Amino acid sequence: MDVSFGLFEWVDRGEVPVAQLYEDRLQVMEAADAAGFHCYHLAEHHATPLGMAPSPSVFLAAATQRTERLRLGSLAHLLPLYDPLRLTEEICMLDHLSRGRLDVGVSRGVSPYELAYFGVDPAGNRPLFHEALDVIVAGLSHDQLNFDGEHYHYHDVPMEIRPLQQPYPPLWYPSTSIESMPFVGGNGFNFVALGPAEFVRTLVDEYWKHWEASRDTPGRLNGHVEHPKVGVNRMIVIADTDEEALEITRSAHDFWFKSILKLWWAHDDYSNDGLFEWNGSVEHDTITFGSPDTVREKVMRTVEVSGCNYVNCCFAWGNLSHEQTLRSLRLFASEVMPAFASGAELAGAH
Numbered sequence: 001m002d003v004s005f006g007l008f009e010w011v012d013r014g015e016v017p018v019a020q021l022y023e024d025r026l027q028v029m030e031a032a033d034a035a036g037f038h039c040y041h042l043a044e045h046h047a048t049p050l051g052m053a054p055s056p057s058v059f060l061a062a063a064t065q066r067t068e069r070l071r072l073g074s075l076a077h078l079l080p081l082y083d084p085l086r087l088t089e090e091i092c093m094l095d096h097l098s099r100g101r102l103d104v105g106v107s108r109g110v111s112p113y114e115l116a117y118f119g120v121d122p123a124g125n126r127p128l129f130h131e132a133l134d135v136i137v138a139g140l141s142h143d144q145l146n147f148d149g150e151h152y153h154y155h156d157v158p159m160e161i162r163p164l165q166q167p168y169p170p171l172w173y174p175s176t177s178i179e180s181m182p183f184v185g186g187n188g189f190n191f192v193a194l195g196p197a198e199f200v201r202t203l204v205d206e207y208w209k210h211w212e213a214s215r216d217t218p219g220r221l222n223g224h225v226e227h228p229k230v231g232v233n234r235m236i237v238i239a240d241t242d243e244e245a246l247e248i249t250r251s252a253h254d255f256w257f258k259s260i261l262k263l264w265w266a267h268d269d270y271s272n273d274g275l276f277e278w279n280g281s282v283e284h285d286t287i288t289f290g291s292p293d294t295v296r297e298k299v300m301r302t303v304e305v306s307g308c309n310y311v312n313c314c315f316a317w318g319n320l321s322h323e324q325t326l327r328s329l330r331l332f333a334s335e336v337m338p339a340f341a342s343g344a345e346l347a348g349a350h
Helices: 018-035 056-064 084-097 112-117 126-141 178-186 197-214 242-266 278-283 292-306 322-335
Strands: 004-009 039-042 071-074 102-107 144-148 153-158 171-174 190-193 230-238 287-290 310-314
Touching: 004 018, 018 056, 018 322, 039 056, 039 102, 056 071, 056 084, 084 102, 084 126, 102 126, 112 242, 126 144, 126 153, 171 178, 178 197, 190 197, 190 310, 197 230, 197 292, 230 242, 230 292, 230 322, 242 278, 242 287, 287 292, 292 310, 292 322
Parallel strands: 004 039, 004 310, 039 071, 071 102, 102 171, 171 190, 190 230, 230 287, 230 310
Antiparallel strands: 144 153
């Protein structure tokens, strides 16, 4: 079956100096570039050890100089935190720096605390997001930007720099909300979800229903993307044996669990603990670990059950060492990915 693979990243702080952290991650991208991964996706987070690259554009600019084939993108830029005109210009720059390898993820933001630090009302940012997205698409696809909305106003702004990809780079939208599927599927966004494969399947089915209903609608967003990628995020650890992978993964999870929830706990909010705790992560393979054979079987099941055509892999998370990350990535590329190439069988492929 034809499934493609991406690389997902938070740039979790880990246990090395920040400058070394950045260099390690750039080397991971170089390895993914050589291994044939489709795209590198960088999350945007603020005021948390989970996100040590709070400016995706800055980090992606560095990545353009260290990769040749790997597509590069945010997953996602938090639109309520940007002046959309400024972000439009950054998108154009990145598209040219990468020579047309840029993908652009957009989001309202998942953490109310991060948004609030910037003075954005988490409960009322939906209109701000949609208006900012309209501005960005207009700016990317016109020689002049004119927009008169509730939050943003632009009049005859010359768009001197335009994207290399026309009409604009492919758009992505991460979501775990079935209520978002009419918007996400209706506009044909490339889409990535989190969670158990059975839950993701409900989102995927709803996505394709709305995609099919609106695929011929003139002027819809992302209409130039003929075959959108519909994916699932998975954290991956591969070792020689299941036992070795379990030991490595358990240690990394203890570190990452505190990192991803630190900001929430600082506000006495424990509502997300269940999403990331160990037992559920293992039961549902949201953290997928084991020998190459075990991981291959788990990923096959995830793809079959979820109905996804894209698996977004996070190899660098928690306090995994750089060597452990590269080992997992290379074993995944050599022992797992070939089973999903065009013509391979879903079950029993090697």
